[in-house]
Amino acid sequence: MRATTLNVNGDDLDVAAPAHWTLLEVLRYRLGLTGSKQGCDKGDCGACTVLMDGKPVLACLVLAARAGGARIQTIEGLRPAHHAAGGNGADPVQDAFDRCGALQCGFCQPGMMLSARALLNDNPSAGLPEIQEALSGNLCRCTGYTQILQAVQTALAETTGGEAPVPCWANQKDDD
Amino acid sequence: MAARDLHGPEAPWGEDFEIIGKPRRKVDGLSKATGEAVYTDDIVLPGMLHAKTLRSPHAHANIRSIDTSKAEALPGVHAVITGKDLPIPYGVIPWTPDEHALALDKVRFIGDEVAAVAAIDEDTANAALDLIEVEYEVLHAFLDPREALERPAPQIHESQKENNVSKHVALEFGSVDAGFAEADLVLEGDFSFHGSTHGAIEPHCSVARYSADGLLTVWSSTQITHYVHRALSRVLELEPNHIRVVQPCLGGAFGGKSDPFSLEFCVAKLSMITGRPVKMLWTREEVFYAHRGRHPMQMTYRTGATKDGRITAVDAKILIDGGSYSSFGLVTTYYSGQLLTGPYDFPNYRFDSTRVFTNKPPCGPKRGHGSVQPRFAFEVQLDEVATQLGIDPIELRRKNFIQGGDETVNGQRITSYGFGECLEVVERASGWKERYGKLERGRGLGVAGSMYISGTNYPVYPNEMPQAGIQLKVDRSGLVLAFTGGNDIGQGSNSVVAYLVAEELGLTLDQVRVVAADTDLCPVDLGAYSSRVTFMVGNATIDACRKLRPLIVDAVASEWEIDPKRVRLIGGKVIDLEDPERVMESRDAFQLAEAKYDTLGSTGAYNTPTLGGDYRGGTIGASPAYSFTAHVVEAQVDEETGRISVPKVWCAHDCGRALNPTSVAGQIEGSCYMGIAEALMESHHVNRFGLHSGPSLLDYRMPTTLDTPDIEAYIVESIDPEGPYGAKEAGEGPLHSSIPALANAIYDAVGVRLHELPFTPAKVLAALREQRAEQAAAEERRQA
Ligand code: FES
Ligand code: FES
Numbered sequence: 030m031r032a033t034t035l036n037v038n039g040d041d042l043d044v045a046a047p048a049h050w051t052l053l054e055v056l057r058y059r060l061g062l063t064g065s066k067q068g069c070d071k072g073d074c075g076a077c078t079v080l081m082d083g084k085p086v087l088a089c090l091v092l093a094a095r096a097g098g099a100r101i102q103t104i105e106g107l108r109p110a111h112h113a114a115g116g117n118g119a120d121p122v123q124d125a126f127d128r129c130g131a132l133q134c135g136f137c138q139p140g141m142m143l144s145a146r147a148l149l150n151d152n153p154s155a156g157l158p159e160i161q162e163a164l165s166g167n168l169c170r171c172t173g174y175t176q177i178l179q180a181v182q183t184a185l186a187e188t189t190g191g192e193a194p195v196p197c198w199a200n201q202k203d204d205d
Numbered sequence: 206m207a208a209r210d211l212h213g214p215e216a217p218w219g220e221d222f223e224i225i226g227k228p229r230r231k232v233d234g235l236s237k238a239t240g241e242a243v244y245t246d247d248i249v250l251p252g253m254l255h256a257k258t259l260r261s262p263h264a265h266a267n268i269r270s271i272d273t274s275k276a277e278a279l280p281g282v283h284a285v286i287t288g289k290d291l292p293i294p295y296g297v298i299p300w301t302p303d304e305h306a307l308a309l310d311k312v313r314f315i316g317d318e319v320a321a322v323a324a325i326d327e328d329t330a331n332a333a334l335d336l337i338e339v340e341y342e343v344l345h346a347f348l349d350p351r352e353a354l355e356r357p358a359p360q361i362h363e364s365q366k367e368n369n370v371s372k373h374v375a376l377e378f379g380s381v382d383a384g385f386a387e388a389d390l391v392l393e394g395d396f397s398f399h400g401s402t403h404g405a406i407e408p409h410c411s412v413a414r415y416s417a418d419g420l421l422t423v424w425s426s427t428q429i430t431h432y433v434h435r436a437l438s439r440v441l442e443l444e445p446n447h448i449r450v451v452q453p454c455l456g457g458a459f460g461g462k463s464d465p466f467s468l469e470f471c472v473a474k475l476s477m478i479t480g481r482p483v484k485m486l487w488t489r490e491e492v493f494y495a496h497r498g499r500h501p502m503q504m505t506y507r508t509g510a511t512k513d514g515r516i517t518a519v520d521a522k523i524l525i526d527g528g529s530y531s532s533f534g535l536v537t538t539y540y541s542g543q544l545l546t547g548p549y550d551f552p553n554y555r556f557d558s559t560r561v562f563t564n565k566p567p568c569g570p571k572r573g574h575g576s577v578q579p580r581f582a583f584e585v586q587l588d589e590v591a592t593q594l595g596i597d598p599i600e601l602r603r604k605n606f607i608q609g610g611d612e613t614v615n616g617q618r619i620t621s622y623g624f625g626e627c628l629e630v631v632e633r634a635s636g637w638k639e640r641y642g643k644l645e646r647g648r649g650l651g652v653a654g655s656m657y658i659s660g661t662n663y664p665v666y667p668n669e670m671p672q673a674g675i676q677l678k679v680d681r682s683g684l685v686l687a688f689t690g691g692n693d694i695g696q697g698s699n700s701v702v703a704y705l706v707a708e709e710l711g712l713t714l715d716q717v718r719v720v721a722a723d724t725d726l727c728p729v730d731l732g733a734y735s736s737r738v739t740f741m742v743g744n745a746t747i748d749a750c751r752k753l754r755p756l757i758v759d760a761v762a763s764e765w766e767i768d769p770k771r772v773r774l775i776g777g778k779v780i781d782l783e784d785p786e787r788v789m790e791s792r793d794a795f796q797l798a799e800a801k802y803d804t805l806g807s808t809g810a811y812n813t814p815t816l817g818g819d820y821r822g823g824t825i826g827a828s829p830a831y832s833f834t835a836h837v838v839e840a841q842v843d844e845e846t847g848r849i850s851v852p853k854v855w856c857a858h859d860c861g862r863a864l865n866p867t868s869v870a871g872q873i874e875g876s877c878y879m880g881i882a883e884a885l886m887e888s889h890h891v892n893r894f895g896l897h898s899g900p901s902l903l904d905y906r907m908p909t910t911l912d913t914p915d916i917e918a919y920i921v922e923s924i925d926p927e928g929p930y931g932a933k934e935a936g937e938g939p940l941h942s943s944i945p946a947l948a949n950a951i952y953d954a955v956g957v958r959l960h961e962l963p964f965t966p967a968k969v970l971a972a973l974r975e976q977r978a979e980q981a982a983a984e985e986r987r988q989a
Contacts, residue, residue, distance in 0.1 A: 047328070063247035064240020066456070068406040069489040073902035076406055104240035119235055127234035130867035133875065134695025135237030136407045136456030142238065161910040168902060170404050170457050171695050173878025174910045175918070176871055197634075197917045198870045199228065 038106030053088035064104035075167035078140030104139035129180035133171035214931030250482035257330035261312035264346035264564035264895030275336035281329035301531035306470035313529035316494025384518025384553030388509030396582035402498035407456020413472035429732030436465035452722035460570035493900035497569025532569035540575030543826035546613035547656035549605035584945030616818025623859025623923030627835035630857035651949025657938035658828035660737025662813035671810035673741035674728030679805035683792030690730030709750030711774025736934035743929030749809025760798035840950035847966030861933035873918035880943030
């Protein structure tokens with residue numbers, strides 16, 4: 030057992046866990062923050078992505094004992110942070126994913142949305158290639174990524190006042 | 206109203222739909238987006254133990270002995286079970302119960318389950334696995350399906366009549382020989398489809414609690430709660446009314462969570478032994494062993510056509526590699542032949558399909574169950590017919606398309622047909638006329654079409670009861686709760702139920718909540734497979750609403766003293782169509798109806814009409830409605846490296862009425878992605894010892910955002926007369942034609958026909974080398 034203090038979603042939390050436990054295990058099975066998902070436990074899928082000091086990391090590859098001192102943000106932290114900043118409802122990334130249909134089974138999405146959130150914070154003018162690059166560590170098996178990319182473009186557009194993409198099927202009726 | 210009554214495709218109130226047909230959020234989207242949604246591994250119960258499975262290191266072996274004493278003695282271990290603790294066999298198809306939760310006397314693939322341990326944590330359980338001693342007698346392992354077919358011993362399943370044959374189906378419709386005699390052109394070719402797996406990002410997980418009062422509750426990542434319920438009852442010898450199965454939020458399935466799995470029985474048994482809740486979460490590696498993915502098939506097709514491009518006969522011979530157990534194999538074997546008979550008219554058709562057992566992870570249903578492989582072979586051959594006859598491939602498909610009013614050659618009734626429009630849409634969107642056959646060498650376009658079922662009237666175990674049931678509870682608060690046994694696996698079936706209830710009862714979506722996939726709370730539904738949910742659960746939902754609606758309308762009409770025809774439920778209100786001043790909240794209407802008719806609720810059901818040809822197996826693949834798809838794929842072939850890339854996919858899918866176009870587009874895009882992925886990158890493969898060659902997401906090479914083509918999804922709506930508001934399926938059909946369209950695009954790009962999947966650079970280079978050799982030989986002949 031090893032005692033660590035983790036800063037998660039703004040709170041300092043004391044946890045005791047086996048020394049070899051990863052940040053993902055501690056988040057899920059000690060702190061009950063089960064929004065971070067485990068799809069492979071070895072760094073292949075990205076479902077466990079969380080933000081450490083604003084950067085996306087794979088929580089299944091970070092030892093919990095090494096995460097003390099960093100600001101960790103999980104999917105559960107996005108909405109409260111949005112509220113604290115004066116917003117209401119879900120974080121704009123979460124909301125855009127919901128509106129664009131990006132959430133099918135949803136299992137990849139906490140990690141996906143945190144990767145997207147980090148991109149939005151760092152580079153609000155990102156174009157499609159940068160978005161694809163930023164999400165390339167997060168596997169999704171349901172969507173074919175199309176609606177995910179649309180969601181991120183939509184969230185970016187809404188932040189910067191740009192144009193949100195219109196999917197081809199939504200245009201279809203007007204053409205015909 | 207009886208289960209088989211039709212509701213018609215029209216909007217329930219007047220001309221227009223309020224909810225249906227517009228892009229909508231899903232009912233559970235925000236709970237998934239915020240991390241609130243609870244998946245099986247998110248469940249933690251007080252005192253819960255963790256279980257792990259010991260697996261076979263041999264592809265085929267008899268178990269001589271198992272000694273668990275050292276494992277049992279390890280501190281922290283609470284129970285160890287082996288095959289003798291769960292000796293009753295099961296199988297998702299009741300006629301082929303050939304699986305055991307833990308191997309009884311023999312193991313049949315590397316990864317087969319042998320023993321399970323429950324301990325205070327996973328580390329202790331894993332340490333205990335190392336202490337279990339198993340003595341094996343290693344047997345010859347069958348890794349080649351042809352050898353399994355021909356060599357009699359040692360049989361993988363001793364109960365089989367003939368060598369390792371799992372199922373054989375041979376059917377002929379019309380006269381194939383006469384059809385070939387009529388043909389001006391007959392093409393024959395061999396095709397090979399490799400194995401691929403589902404790769405849902407959530408690994409399988411189950412939690413069981415056996416309570417002191419004898420109630421077993423199992424939470425499991427299954428896509429068919431009802432079949433798990435039945436299988437648990439059988440294997441554990443518990444009354445089904447002492448078992449509750451709940452499917453929490455599910456992290457993807459694609460067919461990979463349709464069978465009852467070892468872990469469900471093991472956690473239940475371990476909980477019964479220990480008196481504590483038990484969880485088992487499979488590792489990603491274990492998910493690859495559990496598999497149930499796409500069957501490898503070796504196929505020979507012969508197609509005859511007249512000079513003007515009419516198909517006269519199709520003849521198929523298929524060898525199916527089933528892996529080590531039956532799973533849905535009986536259905537797979539039928540589907541490999543039965544689902545090919547549209548969208549084109551086959552006057553004469555014959556197939557002969559044999560599924561054999563091999564010592565590999567068991568195959569099963571993967572998105573487009575049993576029919577993606579034949580579709581690949583046939584659509585490539587059809588393209589070859591077009592080339593040989595000098596007919597445009599889209600034109601050829603148009604010419605053979607079954608138009609309305611027909612039945613297919615094998616007796617499938619088709620009620621709505623959007624294939625012609627699908628072809629038109631992709632032809633236009635891809636710029637086919639201007640670009641096909643005209644792009645620079647290395648770049649090409651290919652087309653293909655397909656048809657798929659919206660559920661089947663074969664209910665896995667024969668019974669006269671409804672395939673889908675639904676229950677509505679109407680609350681004084683203004684809320685309607687819908688209870689459905691349907692499984693939302695990410696496709697959005699709970700949302701479909703909510704949309705339909707809101708449309709029928711004139712509510713807003715926040716006035717409807719859905720409780721699903723809990724065998725205690727919800728009426729039986731046969732689950733999420735065969736693309737049945739929207740069609741069947743949707744019809745059951747409308748049925749339940751239409752029993753309830755008259756009560757509400759009538760109560761309001763009496764209160765207002767008007768003709769019920771003037772009462773309309775809309776947007777959470779009730780209005781008088783002739784007096785716009787008269788409005789009431791739906792909550793108040795519910796209360797009036799409750800006062801008049803007592804506590805309000807209703808049930809609804811759906812069952813298929815009698816369908817299918819009058820011959821053995823005629824009901825398998827007989828669907829109340831068929832969806833249609835057309836693809837155009839653009840391919841870029843790098844002749845130096847043999848690498849193929851896919852810059853663009855156009856897919857038009859006829860899903861009947863699109864209840865929520867956002868969800869339909871998501872299904873089309875996900876299907877296209879998955880088809881191109883298995884054609885180019887993925888392979889579920891074992892080495893010469895039967896060991897999986899890369900049971901990880903990295904080695905399996907699932908595409909990332911950077912590998913996935915740009916996909917344009919188009920929705921075609923041929924309103925089906927029997928679907929809920931005319932809807933059909935969208936989740937599986939749009940995968941089929943993506944793969945042959947890619948193969949045909951490669952031909953347009955560089956002039957080589959690839960018959961063997963996956964299309965690896967090595968195969969592309971070999972085909973190009975052969976092409977150059979042929980060209981050189983032809984050149985020599987000409988000069989000589
Ligand atoms: S669980 Fe961490 S990358 Fe898959
Ligand atoms: S939504 Fe299911 S894996 Fe991405």
